[in-house]
Amino acid sequence: xxxxxxxxxxxxxxxxxxxxxxxxxxxxxxxxxxxxxxxxxxxxxxxxxxxxxxxxxxxxxxxxxxxxxxxxxxxxxxxxxxxxxxxxxxxxxxxxxxxxxxxxxxxxxxxxxxxxxxxxxxxxxxxxxxxxxxxxxxxxxxxxxxxxxxxxxxxxxxxxxxxxxxxxxxxxxxxxxxxxxxxxxxxxxxxxxxxxxxxxxxxxxxxxxxxxxxxxxxxxxxxxxxxxxxxxxxxxxxxx
Numbered sequence: 001x002x003x004x005x006x007x008x009x010x011x012x013x014x015x016x017x018x019x020x021x022x023x024x025x026x027x028x029x030x031x032x033x034x035x036x037x038x039x040x041x042x043x044x045x046x047x048x049x050x051x052x053x054x055x056x057x058x059x060x061x062x063x064x065x066x067x068x069x070x071x072x073x074x075x076x077x078x079x080x081x082x083x084x085x086x087x088x089x090x091x092x093x094x095x096x097x098x099x100x101x102x103x104x105x106x107x108x109x110x111x112x113x114x115x116x117x118x119x120x121x122x123x124x125x126x127x128x129x130x131x132x133x134x135x136x137x138x139x140x141x142x143x144x145x146x147x148x149x150x151x152x153x154x155x156x157x158x159x160x161x162x163x164x165x166x167x168x169x170x171x172x173x174x175x176x177x178x179x180x181x182x183x184x185x186x187x188x189x190x191x192x193x194x195x196x197x198x199x200x201x202x203x204x205x206x207x208x209x210x211x212x213x214x215x216x217x218x219x220x221x222x223x224x225x226x227x228x229x230x231x232x233x234x235x236x237x238x239x240x
Contacts, residue, residue: 022081024088031082031089032103040082044075079114083107136162148172166213166230178220187227190218194229199236208233 020026021035051058051068058064087107090100140160148158151171158170173181198204198214208214211233218226 021085022088024085024090024092026085026089028086028089028093028095028100028103031085032106036082036086040078044078047071048075079110083111133162133165136167140167163215165211166215167207168215168217170217170219172219172221172223173226174221176220176226177222178224178226180220181226183227186218187229190216190227191229191231191235195231195235198231205236208236 017026021031024031026035048071051071055068058068086103090103090107093100093103140162143160147160148156151157154173154175156172156174158172161168161170194214194216198208204214208231214231216229216231218229220226
């Protein structure tokens with residue numbers, strides 16, 4: 001694209017406008033009401049409410065979770081950008097001084113509220129994570145009291161453990177030796193069976209959506225390892 005062309009000129013004008021906006025060279029009323037109030041306030045708020053209304057459906061896929069996280073980052077970045085723009089524009093405002101002062105007060109209060117909300121969000125998140133981890137550990141401890149136990153005629157569940165955020169299941173195939181099985185075929189068939197079961201149950205699907213993995217370690221009847229199978233949330237998208 002050569003300088004002097006219409007497309008080049010339009011792109012340059014667009015870029016220069018964003019730069020002028022960030023530098024505070026765009027008029028205070030436009031910066032505050034259009035970019036701050038209309039786009040930053042109303043526009044982003046409408047999108048956020050739509051995401052919250054359909055969050056369950058959106059976060060059901062990996063792309064949806066990336067989208068939600070990306071939008072959150074975009075919102076923070078835009079808010080910081082427009083706060084700086086308003087602050088600078090207010091400093092260059094030549095009209096009635098009170099409007100410039102009020103604009104800067106609004107920016108200061110807005111920035112303070114964001115800092116407070118982020119701090120509260122971090123504290124709440126840590127608290128919920130701690131409660132969740134404790135609840136999972138208590139549930140595992142309760143289940144392990146009844147171990148080992150048969151989960152079908154040929155499979156014994158020996159113990160459940162939490163490693164990091166993942167759940168590990170130690171299983172024994174009581175009727176087979178490792179040499180009796182084709183590891184590749186066994187792993188493929190068992191992965192499909194486990195994925196279908198975990199993804200179809202509300203409680204385990206919620207754990208998968210929360211980023212937890214279910215790891216199954218299979219041994220033969222004399223304790224020799226056969227296969228380790230990990231089920232992740234992405235597997236639910238391919239489950240029949």
